[in-house]
Amino acid sequence: MMKKILLILIILLPTIHTFGQNNSGSPYSRYGIGLLPDNFGIYTAMGGVSAAMRDAYNINYLNPASYTALDSMRFYFQVGMNGEYVYVSTTKAHTDYTAGQNGSLNMAFRIIPKLYASIGFNERTDIGYDLSYTEPIIGDATQYYNKRLEGEGGLNDAYLGLAYQFGKLSVGVNAVLLFGKLEERETIYRIAFVDGMFDQSGYYIRTRTRNQIHDFIFTLGAQYPFKIKNNTLMLGAAGNFGTYVGGYNKFEAYKYSMSSSAAAQINNDVLDDGKVFYPSRMTFGGAYEFKNKRWLVSGDYTFQNMSQYKEFGDKTEDFEGYHKVAVGGYFQPDETGRYWWQRNKYMAGGYFTRSHLFLKEHYINSFGITLGMQMPLQIASQALLLGFSVDGGIRGTEANTLIKEQYIKVRINIAFKELWFAKRKIN
Numbered sequence: 284m285m286k287k288i289l290l291i292l293i294i295l296l297p298t299i300h301t302f303g304q305n306n307s308g309s310p311y312s313r314y315g316i317g318l319l320p321d322n323f324g325i326y327t328a329m330g331g332v333s334a335a336m337r338d339a340y341n342i343n344y345l346n347p348a349s350y351t352a353l354d355s356m357r358f359y360f361q362v363g364m365n366g367e368y369v370y371v372s373t374t375k376a377h378t379d380y381t382a383g384q385n386g387s388l389n390m391a392f393r394i395i396p397k398l399y400a401s402i403g404f405n406e407r408t409d410i411g412y413d414l415s416y417t418e419p420i421i422g423d424a425t426q427y428y429n430k431r432l433e434g435e436g437g438l439n440d441a442y443l444g445l446a447y448q449f450g451k452l453s454v455g456v457n458a459v460l461l462f463g464k465l466e467e468r469e470t471i472y473r474i475a476f477v478d479g480m481f482d483q484s485g486y487y488i489r490t491r492t493r494n495q496i497h498d499f500i501f502t503l504g505a506q507y508p509f510k511i512k513n514n515t516l517m518l519g520a521a522g523n524f525g526t527y528v529g530g531y532n533k534f535e536a537y538k539y540s541m542s543s544s545a546a547a548q549i550n551n552d553v554l555d556d557g558k559v560f561y562p563s564r565m566t567f568g569g570a571y572e573f574k575n576k577r578w579l580v581s582g583d584y585t586f587q588n589m590s591q592y593k594e595f596g597d598k599t600e601d602f603e604g605y606h607k608v609a610v611g612g613y614f615q616p617d618e619t620g621r622y623w624w625q626r627n628k629y630m631a632g633g634y635f636t637r638s639h640l641f642l643k644e645h646y647i648n649s650f651g652i653t654l655g656m657q658m659p660l661q662i663a664s665q666a667l668l669l670g671f672s673v674d675g676g677i678r679g680t681e682a683n684t685l686i687k688e689q690y691i692k693v694r695i696n697i698a699f700k701e702l703w704f705a706k707r708k709i710n
Contacts, residue, residue, distance in 0.1 A: 317408035328655025328672035329611025330632025332581040334568030335519035346521035347455030348504035350399035350446035357700035359391040367692040401444040409437040427474040438463035457502040465494040498528030514573040522565035557595035580612035589639035602639040609634040628657040643683040651676020670696035
């Protein structure tokens with residue numbers, strides 16, 4: 284068993300570096316630690332619910348208490364990948380972009396009776412933008428200045444999770460190594476015309492702020508079922524407390540000659556041992572399974588206290604609290620049916636997020652609907668689950684010169700469980 288686990292870890296090590304985000308592209312990702320995902324995880328097709336979700340097929344890393352629902356005789360492996368198309372518009376202009384992202388990579392197995400473990404890598408936030416605008420210089424109609432803002436990076440996590448079942452109550456914890464790079468670059472230069480010609484004299488300023496975060500946080504979870512006649516109501520909760528995490532901050536500023544490109548450094552501040560306050564986040568929810576387990580409906584509420592967010596000792600952004608409501612469900616015609624379409628889970632859901640961003644008297648909210656399915660396949664001793672989901676929604680508004688994003692996100696999730704722990708009775 285251990286040889287197989289080590290072999291998988293060796294195979295996966297070269298892919299770990301891919302979790303340094305292939306950026307979201309959203310201009311709203313430039314604030315704080317980046318854009319908080321409105322909808323992610325294996326239950327994306329159900330509006331992104333997670334708190335009360337547990338089954339013997341999927342690794343629900345968003346609530347570590349769910350690990351106890353896994354098959355004790357199997358080793359689980361799961362990978363999820365995201366891609367999105369976004370149409371961006373203001374009252375004056377519009378554009379679009381596409382982005383691909385690695386979402387999650389997870390494994391799970393039983394250690395001893397009632398004790399389960401999971402390890403994995405997940406994206407937590409995204410930063411990715413490239414903005415440019417030109418404004419006139421007050422008092423001189425012949426001169427303008429151009430400002431370009433660029434950013435990349437985000438936060439990832441690598442975790443080790445444990446879950447234990449006390450009777451009907453399941454509890455779990457993920458020890459999470461939070462790490463990532465947050466980088467912002469700003470370029471400002473003057474645009475002037477002399478006798479109808481572009482004036483290339485003078486200089487421009489370029490700055491770069493780079494934050495690196497690396498520290499541990501802990502995600503706790505619990506789930507408890509209630510029997511209602513022949514049906515099951517599952518209640519769940521998961522979250523982390525607000526925590527200071529270690530970081531590295533560096534700010535550089537250079538002045539460049541527009542004629543010769545010669546550079547002169549004008550600032551170079553480094554804070555080696557800074558702290559970033561990562562705010563508390565809690566998710567509560569329930570899931571009701573009925574009609575001989577063919578139907579399930581679920582709902583979640585998530586709150587993250589982003590008003591507590593601080594970078595290196597100072598409150599750098601005037602954030603509000605982050606709120607999200609998600610609902611979803613699935614229908615499975617017959618789990619043991621003869622035909623493949625009977626064994627599939629057909630999923631749908633929706634969500635609404637009141638963002639932590641409050642800009643120009645408007646919350647940068649988002650809402651969307653989700654659709655998808657999960658298809659179970661049997662290959663030799665392996666049970667394979669192929670999932671596909673589509674998330675279509677809107678973020679932001681065009682009011683007060685703000686930006687509206689209309690997006691379609693596609694997620695592919697592949698999970699399999701192999702029969703590793705059963706002892707042979709016949710050789």
